[in-house]
Each structure stands twice: as structure tokens, then as C-alpha cells.
Amino acid sequence: MSKILLPTSTAGSLPKPFWLAEPEKLWSEWKFSGDELLQAKRDALLIALAEQNATGIDIVSDGEQTRQHFVTTFIEHLEGVDFTKREIVRIRNRYDASVPSVVGTVRRPKSVFVEDAKFLRQHTDKPIKWALPGPMTMIDTLYDGHYKSREKLAWEFAKILNEEAKELEAAGVDIIQFDEPAFNVFFDELNDWGVAALERAAEGLKCQTAVHICYGYGIKANTDWKQTLGNEWRQYEESFPKLQQSNIDIISLECQNSKVPMDLLELVRGKIVMVGAIDVATNVVETPEQVADTLRKALQFVDADKLYPSTNCGMAPMPRHIARAKLNALSQGASIVRAELIGK
Numbered sequence: 150m151s152k153i154l155l156p157t158s159t160a161g162s163l164p165k166p167f168w169l170a171e172p173e174k175l176w177s178e179w180k181f182s183g184d185e186l187l188q189a190k191r192d193a194l195l196i197a198l199a200e201q202n203a204t205g206i207d208i209v210s211d212g213e214q215t216r217q218h219f220v221t222t223f224i225e226h227l228e229g230v231d232f233t234k235r236e237i238v239r240i241r242n243r244y245d246a247s248v249p250s251v252v253g254t255v256r257r258p259k260s261v262f263v264e265d266a267k268f269l270r271q272h273t274d275k276p277i278k279w280a281l282p283g284p285m286t287m288i289d290t291l292y293d294g295h296y297k298s299r300e301k302l303a304w305e306f307a308k309i310l311n312e313e314a315k316e317l318e319a320a321g322v323d324i325i326q327f328d329e330p331a332f333n334v335f336f337d338e339l340n341d342w343g344v345a346a347l348e349r350a351a352e353g354l355k356c357q358t359a360v361h362i363c364y365g366y367g368i369k370a371n372t373d374w375k376q377t378l379g380n381e382w383r384q385y386e387e388s389f390p391k392l393q394q395s396n397i398d399i400i401s402l403e404c405q406n407s408k409v410p411m412d413l414l415e416l417v418r419g420k421i422v423m424v425g426a427i428d429v430a431t432n433v434v435e436t437p438e439q440v441a442d443t444l445r446k447a448l449q450f451v452d453a454d455k456l457y458p459s460t461n462c463g464m465a466p467m468p469r470h471i472a473r474a475k476l477n478a479l480s481q482g483a484s485i486v487r488a489e490l491i492g493k
């Protein structure tokens with residue numbers, strides 16, 4: 150893997166070009182269909198890669214140009230879920246959304262992202278990271294009229310995710326990341342079976358594995374929720390001890406402008422930590438010095454060879470020029486701290 154000290158990456162998504170889907174919103178409709186859509190997504194992927202290269206990102210991704218949403222696009226490719234049969238459910242106890250229904254045995258008839266991952270692999274020699282939704286976050290965006298058990302459905306999804314992850318690994322993906330924002334919300338389930346289901350999704354993988362746990366995109370429902378969390382966000386305290394004991398290699402989390410006490414990172418000592426040093430809930434661009442400051446604070450609790458500077462969460466809903474400026478700030482901030490470490 151990366152031999153660079155403090156290799157930079159993003160949590161996952163980057164803004165889409167205006168011609169692919171309406172920018173600055175989630176679940177934005179595609180502007181093409183069929184073969185044209187396939188071609189347009191690939192072109193967008195190459196732009197996302199070029200922007201990561203231009204801004205000095207070391208571990209690159211597809212910028213999630215191939216998906217409409219980080220959870221639903223994966224589920225759309227599965228059998229057993231009916232997207233026309235919709236129910237209103239409460240997502241992460243925070244906001245209501247119309248979601249598809251589980252109507253039968255869930256199954257992955259064929260690969261979901263493997264062709265896209267191969268395409269990315271062909272176009273870069275850098276380490277690549279691919280994001281998949283985590284089992285607990287998947288079940289939270291569905292109405293289940295079939296299994297009628299969140300745990301049972303999560304284990305089914307974990308098996309399916311593992312199949313996909315193994316194919317992504319074979320396609321040359323270096324890091325497979327599971328997005329589990331639900332780990333910051335459902336603590337009983339997290340402890341009962343959440344981390345175990347995540348480990349099942351990562352079972353047998355030889356590439357590195359990551360879990361991304363955040364406080365969500367910078368949308369109003371999330372920022373309103375954050376207002377209710379008080380002065381110290383201690384949610385990570387629930388998942389970290391179990392994750393420290395797990396087979397997951399990397400923990401990706403939100404640190405910039407968040408009220409997460411940095412000393413919580415001590416709880417995952419020994420793991421690689423992707424430290425979110427870019428706030429995705431504001432268009433105010435961090436200065437390199439602000440990024441460096443967050444990284445220095447994290448270095449009190451994370452060994453330098455295990456710290457990967459990153460963004461708090463995905464940047465899909467942001468204006469493109471802001472996202473690019475933030476990636477530049479991330480690289481420059483990491484350079485400042487890298488120089489300090491090497492100078493020691």
C-alpha cells in the first residue's frame with residue numbers, strides 16, 4: 150500500500166459535472182440513460198480522477214460518479230427489493246424518506262461496481278479505494294416486509310457485500326470501505342450484531358478494509374441533528390472499542406469542525422485512522438494551516454505511519470470549485486505536517 154507518509158484521500162463522493170446530473174443535491178436524476186449514461190459516467194469518473202490527481206490526492210477513488218446515492222444505487226442492483234413499492238420510514242432516527250420495500254430473498258444476481266472499478270484501475274497506478282454501504286446503513290434505508298428482522302436482513306446484506314468486495318479486490322482495489330453512518334446512531338444493534346455483520350462483509354479479504362463513520366452529508370436534517378448533540382460528541386465511544394478488536398484495518402471519521410473529543414482516537418490505537426480534516430457541511434474553504442492543526446491534534450493519539458488525512462464525509466452535494474479548493478487545502482495541510490514529521 151501507500152509508502153507515502155500521511156497519504157491523502159477523500160471519504161468517497163465528489164461533485165458530479167452539471168451535464169451528468171443536477172449538481173448540489175442528493176439523489177439527483179441522471180441526465181442520460183442506457184449506453185449514453187454509461188459513457189457519461191465513465192467520462193465523469195475520469196474527470197473526478199483528474200481532479201484528485203491535480204489536487205495531489207494520494208489514494209484515489211471514482212468520486213462515486215457511477216452512483217446516484219451511496220446506498221440506493223447498490224440496492225437497486227439486488228433482487229428481492231421492490232423500488233416501486235415504497236413506504237415512509239425514519240432514516241437514522243432523523244428524517245422521513247420514501248424508501249423501497251424488501252419483498253423477497255435478497256440476492257446479488259451480478260456484480261454491481263466491478264466493471265467501474267476495473268475502469269478506474271486501468272487509468273491510475275495510485276492506490277484506489279472503493280466505497281460500499283455497510284450492512285446496518287443499508288437496512289436503515291429500506292422497509293422490510295419480508296425478513297421482518299433488522300438483524301437477519303443485515304446478515305443477508307453482509308454476505309452479498311462480501312461477494313461484491315471479493316470481486317472488487319480481484320479487480321485491483323486496494324482499500325474497500327464500508328460506509329456505516331448508522332454506527333453513530335443505533336448503539337444497541339451496533340454492540341449486538343453491527344460490528345459482527347461488518348466483519349462478515351469484510352471476511353476473507355486480503356486487501357485493506359475501512360469503515361467510514363460520520364455525522365452525515367452537510368444537509369439540513371443532519372446539521373439540525375448535530376445541534377442536538379451537545380458540546381461533546383461522544384458517539385464514537387460506542388463503536389471504537391469493538392472496532393479496535395475487529396478485523397477492519399482502517400477507521401474513517403469526522404474531525405474537522407466537529408465536537409468529537411480528539412482523545413477518543415486513543416480507543417482505536419493500532420488501527421489506521423482516516424482523519425477527516427475537511428468539513429463538508431460548509432462552503433468555507435479551510436486554510437492549509439487549519440488542516441495541519443487538525444492533523445497535529447490527531448497525531449497525539451494516532452501514530453504518524455497510521456494517519457491518513459481525509460475529508461469528514463462525501464462532497465457530492467458541494468459546488469465543484471469549492472470541493473476542488475478543499476482538496477487542495479487537504480493536500481497542502483498534509484504537506485505542512487509531513488515536513489514537520491520528516492524534519493524531526
Ligand SMILES: [Zn+2]
Binds near residue numbers: 363364463
Ligand atoms: Zn460520511
